[in-house]
Amino acid sequence: MTLLGALDLGGTKILAGVFEADDLDVGEPAGLTAWRPVGRRQVKTRAEEGPEAVVARMADLLRDLAGSRTVRAVGLASPGPLDTRRGVIIHAPNLHWRDVPVVERLEGLVGAPVFLDNDANLAALAEWSVRDGPDPLLLATVGTGVGGGIVIGGEIFHGFRDAAGELGHITVAAGGAPVECNCGNRGCLETAASGSALQRRLRERLGRDVTAGELARLLAAGDPRALEAVSETARWLGVGLAAAAALLDPEVIVVGGGVAGLGEPFLRVVREEVRARLMPASWRGKGGPQVEAARLGRDAALLGAALLARRRLAVGGPHNGKDGKRDPRKGDPA
Amino acid sequence: MTLLGALDLGGTKILAGVFEADDLDVGEPAGLTAWRPVGRRQVKTRAEEGPEAVVARMADLLRDLAGSRTVRAVGLASPGPLDTRRGVIIHAPNLHWRDVPVVERLEGLVGAPVFLDNDANLAALAEWSVRDGPDPLLLATVGTGVGGGIVIGGEIFHGFRDAAGELGHITVAAGGAPVECNCGNRGCLETAASGSALQRRLRERLGRDVTAGELARLLAAGDPRALEAVSETARWLGVGLAAAAALLDPEVIVVGGGVAGLGEPFLRVVREEVRARLMPASWRGKGGPQVEAARLGRDAALLGAALLARRRLAVGGPHNGKDGKRDPRKGDPA
Numbered sequence: 167m168t169l170l171g172a173l174d175l176g177g178t179k180i181l182a183g184v185f186e187a188d189d190l191d192v193g194e195p196a197g198l199t200a201w202r203p204v205g206r207r208q209v210k211t212r213a214e215e216g217p218e219a220v221v222a223r224m225a226d227l228l229r230d231l232a233g234s235r236t237v238r239a240v241g242l243a244s245p246g247p248l249d250t251r252r253g254v255i256i257h258a259p260n261l262h263w264r265d266v267p268v269v270e271r272l273e274g275l276v277g278a279p280v281f282l283d284n285d286a287n288l289a290a291l292a293e294w295s296v297r298d299g300p301d302p303l304l305l306a307t308v309g310t311g312v313g314g315g316i317v318i319g320g321e322i323f324h325g326f327r328d329a330a331g332e333l334g335h336i337t338v339a340a341g342g343a344p345v346e347c348n349c350g351n352r353g354c355l356e357t358a359a360s361g362s363a364l365q366r367r368l369r370e371r372l373g374r375d376v377t378a379g380e381l382a383r384l385l386a387a388g389d390p391r392a393l394e395a396v397s398e399t400a401r402w403l404g405v406g407l408a409a410a411a412a413l414l415d416p417e418v419i420v421v422g423g424g425v426a427g428l429g430e431p432f433l434r435v436v437r438e439e440v441r442a443r444l445m446p447a448s449w450r451g452k453g454g455p456q457v458e459a460a461r462l463g464r465d466a467a468l469l470g471a472a473l474l475a476r477r478r479l480a481v482g483g484p485h486n487g488k489d490g491k492r493d494p495r496k497g498d499p500a
Numbered sequence: 501m502t503l504l505g506a507l508d509l510g511g512t513k514i515l516a517g518v519f520e521a522d523d524l525d526v527g528e529p530a531g532l533t534a535w536r537p538v539g540r541r542q543v544k545t546r547a548e549e550g551p552e553a554v555v556a557r558m559a560d561l562l563r564d565l566a567g568s569r570t571v572r573a574v575g576l577a578s579p580g581p582l583d584t585r586r587g588v589i590i591h592a593p594n595l596h597w598r599d600v601p602v603v604e605r606l607e608g609l610v611g612a613p614v615f616l617d618n619d620a621n622l623a624a625l626a627e628w629s630v631r632d633g634p635d636p637l638l639l640a641t642v643g644t645g646v647g648g649g650i651v652i653g654g655e656i657f658h659g660f661r662d663a664a665g666e667l668g669h670i671t672v673a674a675g676g677a678p679v680e681c682n683c684g685n686r687g688c689l690e691t692a693a694s695g696s697a698l699q700r701r702l703r704e705r706l707g708r709d710v711t712a713g714e715l716a717r718l719l720a721a722g723d724p725r726a727l728e729a730v731s732e733t734a735r736w737l738g739v740g741l742a743a744a745a746a747l748l749d750p751e752v753i754v755v756g757g758g759v760a761g762l763g764e765p766f767l768r769v770v771r772e773e774v775r776a777r778l779m780p781a782s783w784r785g786k787g788g789p790q791v792e793a794a795r796l797g798r799d800a801a802l803l804g805a806a807l808l809a810r811r812r813l814a815v816g817g818p819h820n821g822k823d824g825k826r827d828p829r830k831g832d833p834a
Contacts, residue, residue: 247779302659316747318652325636325749327786329779336743337777340672340736349779353739402674405687409670413650413744415659443671445581445663445683452661 168479171228171240171276172203172472174285175211177260180220181465182207182227184237185472187479203472205231206465213261220261221268225275237278239479241471242268243285250328253282259348281471281478287322287331288470290315292462293420295473300418304410305460306333307423308403311348312356316414334360338405355406359399361425367395378424385431399425400432404439411444411455422460433459502813505562505574505610506537506806508619509545509602511594514554515799516541516561518571519806521813537806539565540799547595554595555602559609571612573813575805576602577619584662587616593682615805615812621656621665622804624649626796627754629807634752638744639794640667641757642737645682646690650748668694672739689740693733695759701729712758719765733759734766738773745778745789756794767793 168187173180183203207227211220228237247256253269255261272280290305294317297303301320307313314333316323323330334356335349345363347354357363368376371391376384384392407419419440421433437457444454462469502521507514517537541561545554562571581590587603589595606614624639628651631637635654641647648667650657657664668690669683679697681688691697702710705725710718718726741753753774755767771791778788796803 300660314747318657323652326634326751326789327749330747330749332746332749332779335746335777335779336670337739338671338674338743340739351777405671405674409672409743410747412666412669413648413664413747415661415664415666417660443669443685445666445669455660 168238169204169232169235170472170475170479171232171237171278172243172468172475173224173228173240174243174288174467174471175220175224175245175261176285177213177245177258178211180209180211180224180227181468182209182224182231183465183468183472184228184231185476187238187476203468205233206468207231211261213263217263217266217268217271221271222275225272228276237276239278239475240272240276240280241288241473241475241478242272242280242282243288243467243471244268244282246284246328248282248284248328250282250284250324253280255282279478281474283322283471283474284315284328284331285467285470286313286315287324288315288474289422289460289462289466290317290331290420290470291322291473292466292470293422293460294320295469296461297418300416300456302414302416303418303420304333304407304414304416304455305420305422306403306407307460308360308421308425309423310361312360312403312406313423314410316416333406333410336406336409338402338409355402358402359406361423363402364395364399364425367398368392371395378427381428385428393431396428396432397435400435401439404436405443407436407457408440408443411440416455418456418458420458420460422462422466426459429459433457502572503538503566503569504806504809504813505566505571505612506577506802506809507558507562507574508577508622508801508805509554509558509579509595510619511547511579511592512545514543514545514558514561515802516543516558516565517799517802517806518562518565519810521572521810537802539567540802541565545595547597551597551600551602551605555605556609559606562610571610573612573809574606574610574614575622575807575809575812576606576614576616577622577801577805578602578616580618580662582616582618582662584617584658587614589616613812615808617656617805617808618649618662618665619801619804620647620649621658622649622808623756623794623796623800624651624665624754624804625656625807626800626804627756627794628654629803630795631752634750634790636748636750637752637754638667638741638748638750638789639754639756640737640741641794642694642755642759643757644695646694646737646740647757648744650750667740667744670740670743672736672743689736692736693740695757697736698729698733698759701732702726705729712761715762719762727765730762730766731769734769735773738770739777741770741791742774742777745774750789752790752792754792754794756796756800760793763793767791 172183183206245258255266269280303317305315312334314331316331337353339353345357504519506517517540589600603614628637637651639649646668648665650665671687673687679691
């Protein structure tokens with residue numbers, strides 16, 4: 167049995183897992199019944215110690231989890247922007263890293279090929295893999311910010327510069343947006359539909375910060391201020407997802423991340439807004455896009471990383487190749 | 501030599517052309533040096549006469565252009581929404597048509613397979629074919645409304661319901677949009693960045709309607725009211741294209757349609773707005789998306805229709821097949 171390593175590098179924590187390759191179905195969706203890692207661990211990132219220390223910690227984690235066995239390949243999920251082909255983290259604001267050749271460094275320590283992709287992209291691939299082959303699939307992760315991933319024809323869609331799927335930075339309120347985004351613009355979806363935006367609205371209405379647990383209690387009690395804040399955030403997400411759907415015409419839209427954890431009170435409003443903004447004339451009797459909750463929770467990107475490693479190993483092709491341009495139709499399985 | 505027919509069905513006019521198949525390069529971009537039709541004609545649509553009369557007129561046009569020869573296949577560009585696989589125009593507002601099985605009817609008259617696709621999609625394919633294989637390519641057509649087409653990996657991207665690329669109906673101004681769109685929503689790009697929006701702005705500033713020729717003279721004379729109206733329209737288009745670019749990460753954005761005919765005074769502002777709204781961190785030294793004027797003018801969709809017919813004939817596969825789901829990676833060349 168072939169052992170694969172998977173890592174999900176985040177601003178505050180690192181998730182690591184090892185998977186049996188045979189448990190991971192490649193290419194065909196809905197076959198992924200046994201996706202659970204044979205070993206899994208979570209540690210703090212401690213990004214302030216610098217890339218070298220963090221990469222060493224990731225290698226140690228995999229070694230510990232593998233025990234006496236060896237991992238044949240590693241998938242690495244990372245925040246971006248990335249250069250997935252060169253294996254470089256170009257800029258990870260939450261880690262305060264720039265231009266880190268993370269693949270080369272990690273390969274040097276684990277002695278196996280490492281494959282890098284964006285965490286939201288890999289979460290999208292994983293959510294695709296546990297469904298009946300939806301095409302296209304659009305994933306929105308709504309946490310502190312808003313991220314996105316697109317799967318077309320069962321493969322992660324990267325665009326020309328590895329920059330596709332930046333759902334959080336589409337402009338939805340160019341007219342009168344009060345809040346400036348971290349990216350420097352005004353009117354970004356992220357400023358209107360993120361967990362931070364929800365917190366801002368709760369603060370405005372309740373006069374103080376609200377924890378996730380408290381918010382859940384307020385919603386359960388039917389507190390109108392909490393319901394309003396959640397519903398306004400959901401409507402904005404719906405506006406952004408409808409814009410994305412007008413362009414991509416996804417079969418399924420998956421909503422994940424912490425805010426999606428609010429469940430149906432949130433998702434129902436998102437769904438209504440998406441459907442209200444799309445033109446049913448073009449649906450050919452198929453109905454509008456499904457808007458569904460993510461199924462994989464916090465392990466989505468980790469599983470996506472394992473799938474990436476599995477696919478790359480299966481095709482045996484060059485990993486993070488340095489050759490020219492990507493052709494989405496040929497031999498680049500993820 | 502194989503003769504192909506091409507039709508571009510519009511609300512006011514029908515363009516028809518016949519092409520030598522060998523003049524049309526399939527699959528490989530930038531090889532399209534001899535794309536001119538061997539015969540070409542334009543007539544009024546007269547949609548009020550009904551689908552049957554219009555389809556008969558299209559068949560007559562092709563017969564006249566082909567002379568003593570026979571067309572082996574026909575590509576048909578139509579406004580949508582369409583069902584390209586069943587060959588049905590689901591709804592063409594400008595024609596006042598609903599559920600017209602245009603492919604079946606036209607095939608009955610011309611005695612050759614007919615392949616249907618959206619006019620903006622086919623214009624995008626044609627613009628792709630005269631460039632160096634940009635991937636992805638996003639086309640915006642800015643006329644009375646705003647249309648869009650997406651080419652990924654050299655193939656038209658249709659999405660799940662043949663509804664992808666609806667650039668005109670992404671929401672860019674959800675906050676305070678004053679103008680309701682034909683689709684029923686507020687804040688659509690089409691209400692802010694179309695020729696109609698430009699006319700509205702000119703009327704507001706000049707107190708009367710302005711013809712295209714007069715607008716050109718005003719711009720040449722540096723009239724500040726005309727420049728402002730054009731520049732505001734261009735900025736809104738830039739907002740929408742930046743949103744689309746954040747999702748699709750196109751290598752090239754092509755801007756066509758009547759309003760794009762204003763040239764650099766318009767395109768320069770579009771380009772500035774697109775670049776200002778995207779995050780250069782992810783560009784990996786490749787620069788932001790090129791924003792270019794369309795190269796094919798009014799014949800773009802006609803050429804795209806000819807290319808569609810050429811490709812479908814070349815693969816010899818089922819045309820407008822009634823079988824299940826499209827797999828964008830396999831055997832569906834356009």
